[in-house]
Amino acid sequence: MCWPATQPLGLWHLEAYAGVWLFTTNDSFYGGQKRKQDPLTSLQAHVSYTFRQRLWLAANATWYRGGSTSLDGVPKADLQENTRLGLTLSLPVGARQSLKLTWNDGASTRIGGDFTTWGVAWQLLWFD
Numbered sequence: 001m002c003w004p005a006t007q008p009l010g011l012w013h014l015e016a017y018a019g020v021w022l023f024t025t026n027d028s029f030y031g032g033q034k035r036k037q038d039p040l041t042s043l044q045a046h047v048s049y050t051f052r053q054r055l056w057l058a059a060n061a062t063w064y065r066g067g068s069t070s071l072d073g074v075p076k077a078d079l080q081e082n083t084r085l086g087l088t089l090s091l092p093v094g095a096r097q098s099l100k101l102t103w104n105d106g107a108s109t110r111i112g113g114d115f116t117t118w119g120v121a122w123q124l125l126w127f128d
Contacts, residue, residue, distance in 0.1 A: 015046040021067070033071045040067035040080065054092035061085050061107075083108040096125040 006015045023037035041064065048058035065081040086104035093099050102119035 011050045013046075013048045013050070015044075017044040018042070019044070023067075029071065034073075036070050038066050038068045041065055048088075052092075054090060054098045056090045058088045058090075059086070060088075078111050080112055081108075081110040082106060082112065082114075090123075093122075098123045098125075 004015065004017045006013070008014075019042045021040040021042075023039070026035040029035035042062060043064075044060065044062045046058055046060040048056050050056040062084045063082070065079070067078070067080045069076045069078055083106070084104060085107045086102065088103075089101045091099045091101070100119070100121040100123060102121070103117070104119075105116045106114040
């Protein structure tokens with residue numbers, strides 16, 4: 001589930017999201033164990049600036065916490081509480097295409113999710 005909020009301010013665009021992941025019990029986990037996982041909550045914020053049509057830069061931050069698990073009622077020490085930061089640059093290519101460059105990094109990692117990603121995407125606009 002996700003609850004978004006967005007606010008355009010001229011060439012700036014602000015977005016915020018709150019979300020929660022809910023997990024069901026896995027009664028057939030490895031070795032016949034019963035695995036439960038607590039909800040995982042997250043908050044995200046994005047700010048972008050549009051220089052001109054299809055040329056924009058965005059920064060984002062994500063915080064999430066929760067997701068502790070237990071096996072057959074025995075709690076595991078795996079509470080997640082992590083923060084990630086990222087950037088996206090969209091560059092227009094011709095009249096109907098754009099190139100997106102992305103970077104994302106774990107700013108603070110307690111458990112899991114400590115990695116850096118770089119991405120390149122080609123986007124084609126089908127309709128105006």
